[in-house]
Amino acid sequence: MKKIGLAVALLAACSSLAWVAQADTGGMKSLRGAKALDEGTRAPAMYKFNKDEEPIKRNYVQQPPVIPHTIRGYRVDLNSNKCLSCHSWDNYKESGATKVSLTHFNTRGGHALADISPRRYFCLQCHVPQAVTAPLIENEYQSSTEIGR
Ligand code: HEC
Ligand code: HEC
Structure with a gap:
């Protein structure tokens, strides 16, 4: 045995x-x-992110919009948030950027804060820049508006 x-x-x-x-x-x-x-x-080789473009169409209502510009050198850390220097409610008019939506002021518990909520501070958790690349695998993705038609 x-x-x-x-x-x-x-x-x-x-x-x-x-x-x-x-x-x-x-x-x-x-x-x-x-x-x-x-x-x-x-x-792998580093991607070249798309330079400045018009905002890119969203595929469904709750989609975090993708970033239509390069973000090279944009820091987001304890002391500064480069994204907010253009996208905050204080600065969006001058920079011509879309202002962060009100949802970004809400805490997890649903309280509306006067400024960006800590859970939305690290923008790149949800928003990503774009590059022109070959798809890794074939796919037949359709946006929800196309399916609804
Ligand atoms: C120098 C100013 C500037 C900085 C810094 C900047 N952005 Fe932008 N961003 C813009 C402008 C301007 C647009 C709108 C592009 C247009 O309308 O042509 C934009 C568009 C966007 C959009 C698309 C919005 C939509 O409605 O589709 C997202 C998402 C975004 N930026 C995220 C970010 C993130 C995340 C960072 C930080 C890593 C960042 N941006 C830093 C100026 C900036
Ligand atoms: C946890 C995920 C998450 C984080 C973190 C986050 N966002 Fe968003 N963002 C979203 C989603 C989802 C939407 C679309 C729905 C909405 O407006 O809430 C959005 C929408 C936006 C829009 C478009 C607003 C509009 O009126 O159409 C901008 C601009 C934006 N975010 C910028 C930012 C910036 C700048 C940061 C960092 C300071 C950030 N976001 C952090 C998820 C996130």
Whole structure:
């Protein structure tokens, strides 16, 4: 009984070793490439984000609008928020940017604050800049307005 157990354990160990050596992905293509987990890979090339464009159409009502401009060098940290220097209610008129919506003043508990709520402070959690890239996989995405038609 013990011997069988040992044989099974050995077999399992061998097959997992073989997996690590060849990184057999079973035909699946990883974005990381066919590399074993403990092997390093080269970082992909950096995307060039779109320069300044008109606001981009939204796909559904609650969608955080995507960012139609480059954000290189825009800092958001404890001491400053570059996004708000254009998008805040104080500054939007001068900069010509869309002002942050009122929803961004609400706390999680539904209290309206006089300024941006801490949970909306890190804009890039939800809003992302855009780049022209080839789609990673084919898809037939339709916006909710197209489906409703
Ligand atoms: C120098 C001013 C400036 C800064 C800084 C800036 N923006 Fe903008 N942003 C604009 C302007 C202007 C527009 C509107 C573009 C237009 O109408 O042509 C815009 C548009 C947007 C939109 C699209 C709004 C819509 O209605 O579709 C989002 C989202 C956005 N910005 C997010 C950000 C975030 C997040 C940051 C910080 C990382 C940021 N912006 C920093 C000026 C700025
Ligand atoms: C937790 C997610 C989240 C964070 C963080 C967040 N937003 Fe938004 N934002 C949204 C969503 C969702 C919408 C669309 C619905 C709405 O207006 O609330 C939106 C809408 C907007 C709009 C368009 C307003 C309009 O009237 O059409 C602007 C501009 C914007 N956000 C800027 C910002 C900036 C600047 C920050 C950082 C200070 C920020 N957002 C942080 C989710 C977020």
